[in-house]
Amino acid sequence: MVVLSVPAEVSVILLDIEGTTTPIAFVKDILFPYVKENVKEYLQTHWEEEECQQDVNLLRKQAEEDSHLDGAVPIPAASGNGADDPHWMIQAVVDNVYWQMSLDRKTTALKQLQGHMWRAAFKAGHMKAEFFEDVVPAIRKWREAGMKVYIYSSGSVEAQKLLFGHSTEGDILELVDGHFDTRIGHKVESESYRKIASSIGCSTNNILFLTDVSREASAAEEAAVHVAVVVRPGNAGLTDDEKSHFSLIASFSDLCLPSST
Numbered sequence: 356m357v358v359l360s361v362p363a364e365v366s367v368i369l370l371d372i373e374g375t376t377t378p379i380a381f382v383k384d385i386l387f388p389y390v391k392e393n394v395k396e397y398l399q400t401h402w403e404e405e406e407c408q409q410d411v412n413l414l415r416k417q418a419e420e421d422s423h424l425d426g427a428v429p430i431p432a433a434s435g436n437g438a439d440d441p442h443w444m445i446q447a448v449v450d451n452v453y454w455q456m457s458l459d460r461k462t463t464a465l466k467q468l469q470g471h472m473w474r475a476a477f478k479a480g481h482m483k484a485e486f487f488e489d490v491v492p493a494i495r496k497w498r499e500a501g502m503k504v505y506i507y508s509s510g511s512v513e514a515q516k517l518l519f520g521h522s523t524e525g526d527i528l529e530l531v532d533g534h535f536d537t538r539i540g541h542k543v544e545s546e547s548y549r550k551i552a553s554s555i556g557c558s559t560n561n562i563l564f565l566t567d568v569s570r571e572a573s574a575a576e577e578a579a580v581h582v583a584v585v586v587r588p589g590n591a592g593l594t595d596d597e598k599s600h601f602s603l604i605a606s607f608s609d610l611c612l613p614s615s616t
């Protein structure tokens with residue numbers, strides 16, 4: 356891996372979270388088990404609340420879309436007359452969440468519920484988000500050099516803000532100019548990156564996207580976004596083709612901004 360010069364036209368750095376700013380182990384060993392261990396109790400406690408019902412409705416819609424998939428777990432339609440047995444309905448939602456999580460699905464519905472569940476844990480100080488040690492110093496440096504820094508993660512915007520607001524480095528939310536999640540589109544679709552550029556008010560070639568997932572890098576590249584694939588401990592391996600096609604960095608400090616050359 357070598358130092359990567361950031362093209363002069365880049366004024367926005369767009370960051371993935373899991374595997375890029377944050378170890379996959381933090382997500383897989385802390386965030387996701389929290390959801391699995393607490394989802395039933397969470398639904399039982401919050402079932403009557405509007406936010407929880409919105410989450411369930413979104414999961415139900417997703418379950419309908421997924422009904423053709425092998426092993427899909429349905430969520431029965433609500434009768435609308437309040438006569439449904441909540442225990443039975445909650446168990447169906449729990450089973451659906453477990454099924455989606457077993458496949459590491461990145462659906463907006465699952466991510467919305469997860470974000471709402473993590474809120475209590477972060478706010479109570481039971482969890483603090485981990486960032487690789489090069490992340491915060493690099494973001495500060497980029498911003499001092501006039502770069503804008505945005506996040507694009509499958510995790511919901513609310514969850515992203517929880518991570519940046521409650522990290523082992525303290526509240527670093529102010530280091531981020533804005534957040535995008537799958538509501539703008541999926542990360543493996545090039546149209547999502549065009550929409551992000553338009554929402555920021557720049558051209559796609561003004562953006563450098565850093566991610567650990569080569570399918571996301573390819574989608575961004577197709578939209579004329581500059582990309583680098585981030586190789587971190589614990590990330591999935593890359594094929595030889597991917598290694599030769601993409602610029603690779605092992606640390607954000609491998610990026611060299613035009614003014615610092």
Ligand SMILES: CSCCC(=O)C(=O)COP(=O)(O)O
Pocket residue numbers: 371372373374382386461466469507508509510511514515518542
């Ligand atoms: C706020 S990120 C929580 C982790 C998560 O749920 C996730 O799906 C991360 O995906 P990413 O797009 O950041 O790789």
Ligand SMILES: [Mg+2]
Pocket residue numbers: 371372373374375566567568
């Ligand atoms: Mg990632």
